[in-house]
Amino acid sequence: MTLPNKKIVPFDADLGALLPAGKPDVQVSRLPYLRLAMPTSRFLYDQGSPIYALKPSLGDFIVAIGDDEYKVYPGDKGFLFLVAMTASEWKRIDRNGNQVGEPYETEPEDLEWVPNPDRLGKKICIASASGDAKTADRYDRQMLVYALIEGLYPQLIYFAKTARPFGDWVANRAARWTIDGKPAPMIGLFRLTSEQTSNDEGRWYLPKPSSVGKLGQANGPDIAWVRRAAELRRALKGDYGFEIENPEKEPSTIEAQSRGSTPPTLEDDLPPEQAPPPDCYDGPDDDFPI
Numbered sequence: 001m002t003l004p005n006k007k008i009v010p011f012d013a014d015l016g017a018l019l020p021a022g023k024p025d026v027q028v029s030r031l032p033y034l035r036l037a038m039p040t041s042r043f044l045y046d047q048g049s050p051i052y053a054l055k056p057s058l059g060d061f062i063v064a065i066g067d068d069e070y071k072v073y074p075g076d077k078g079f080l081f082l083v084a085m086t087a088s089e090w091k092r093i094d095r096n097g098n099q100v101g102e103p104y105e106t107e108p109e110d111l112e113w114v115p116n117p118d119r120l121g122k123k124i125c126i127a128s129a130s131g132d133a134k135t136a137d138r139y140d141r142q143m144l145v146y147a148l149i150e151g152l153y154p155q156l157i158y159f160a161k162t163a164r165p166f167g168d169w170v171a172n173r174a175a176r177w178t179i180d181g182k183p184a185p186m187i188g189l190f191r192l193t194s195e196q197t198s199n200d201e202g203r204w205y206l207p208k209p210s211s212v213g214k215l216g217q218a219n220g221p222d223i224a225w226v227r228r229a230a231e232l233r234r235a236l237k238g239d240y241g242f243e244i245e246n247p248e249k250e251p252s253t254i255e256a257q258s259r260g261s262t263p264p265t266l267e268d269d270l271p272p273e274q275a276p277p278p279d280c281y282d283g284p285d286d287d288f289p290i
Contacts, residue, residue, distance in 0.1 A: 031146060031154050031155055031156040032064030032154075032155060032156065033064070033155065033156045033157070033158060034061060034062070034063060034064075034147075034149075034155045034156065034157045034158075035051070035061070035062040035064075036059070036060075036061055036062075036075075036194060036205055036207060037056045037057065037058050037059060037060045037061075037062065037075075037205070038058070038204055038205060039058060039202070039203065039204065043056075043062070044056065044058075050068045050069070050070060051070050054070060054071075054072050055072075056072045057074070057075070058075075058196075058205065059075030059076070059194040059195075059196060059205040060072050060073065060074055060075050060194075061073040061075065061078065061079060061192070061194065063079070063149055063153050063155060064153070064155065065152075065153055071153075075193060075194035075195075075205065076193060076194075077193065078191050078192045078193035078194070079149055079150055079191070079192060080149070080150055080151075080189055080190070080191055080212065080221075081147040081148060081149045081150070081155075081157075081189075081190050081191075081192060082147065082148045082151075082185075082186045082188070082189060082190070082221055082225055082226065082229035083145055083146070083147055083170065083171075083174040083185040083186060083188065083190070083229070084146045084147065084148060084154075084185065084186055084229050084230075084232040084233040084236055085146040085185065085233055085236045085237070086143065086144065086145050086146065086167075086170070086171040086174060086175070086185070087105070087143075087144045087146075088105075088141060088142065088143055088144070088171075089103040089104065089105060089141070089142050089144060090103060090104040090106075090107060090108055090111070090139050090140070090141050090142075091103045091104075091139065091140050091141075091142065092104075092108070092127055092137050092138070092139055093137060093138050093139070093140055094137045095135070095137070100127075100137055103142075107141075108127065108139060110127050110128045110129040110130075111125050111126070111127065111128070111139050112125065112126055112128040113125050114126055114132075114133045115133065116133070117133050117134050124138055125138060125139045125140075125141075126138050126139065127139060140160065140161065141164060142158055142159060142160040142164060142167070143158075143159040143160075143164055143167030143168055143170075143171055144156060144157070144158060144159075144167075145157040145159065145167055145170055145171065146232065146233075146236055148186075148225065148228055148229040148232055151221075151222060151224065151225035151228060154232050157192075157207075159207065162197075162204075162206060163206055163207050166206065166207055166208065166209055169209060170190060170209050173188065173211060174188060177214065184230075185233075186226050186229035186230050186232075186233060187214055187215040187220075187221070187226055188211065188213075188214045188215075188220075188221075189211075189212040189213050189214070189219070189220055189221040189225075190209050190210065190211060190212060191209070191210050191212050192207055192208070192209050192210075193207075193208050193210070194206065194207055194208060195208045
């Protein structure tokens with residue numbers, strides 16, 4: 001991915017113009033994915049990795065900003081992001097941990113919840129067509145959040161394994177925001193930090209999202225950020241691309257704010273959420289995008 005100087009043509013100030021309408025003015029490729037530094041992350045020890053030179057600590061986030069170019073955000077402070085779109089996918093994994101086929105966009109017909117033979121009181125989701133609980137392939141549902149980080153960096157955040165419920169939390173909130181009755185997930189601002197967790201199998205880090213504010217509120221997003229997130233949403237809804245802006249430009253007011261003290265977490269007035277389905281995985285997370 002290159003870092004072009006070309007910028008997105010601004011939308012009209014009217015909020016209705018923020019919704020998907022026509023083609024974006026640029027063409028590009030799929031989004032890079034966000035990384036979370038885990039004890040098993042290879043880039044922490046591989047001196048040939050461009051991430052190694054940045055010396056990230058455990059729990060830090062690594063954001064891709066170009067071809068083999070990255071930026072590190074400390075896990076305790078995290079970063080701000082807007083949601084352009086979310087989607088679920090189900091991956092089928094064999095007993096050796098290898099992915100079988102392409103991910104499913106809807107719940108597979110042969111998915112079955114059964115008691116986990118290796119963990120008393122736990123359940124797993126299996127591909128029943130491939131065997132029983134001891135022999136079958138397993139399914140792992142992931143929540144994909146297509147995000148705009150700090151108003152600059154389009155990124156795909158995989159909320160998988162033990163992190164998946166946190167992705168569900170983000171998706172549930174973003175799905176309830178609308179403009180003129182149309183989905184407008186990009187009007188809400190989130191922060192993502194990380195937190196260490198552990199059990200008898202080891203320790204790892206979980207992403208911890210929080211709601212900061214909505215457009216028009218004191219801690220809400222800059223209108224320029226919302227416009228770019230809306231442009232990203234338009235690109236994702238069609239066969240079009242999206243180019244990131246030059247990171248050397250002057251930061252917007254809210255980006256500068258993000259480098260200072262952390263804004264308070266907002267408790268919004270959304271109705272209670274339904275409990276997500278059980279996790280397909282309940283052990284420590286490995287070297288995997290969150």
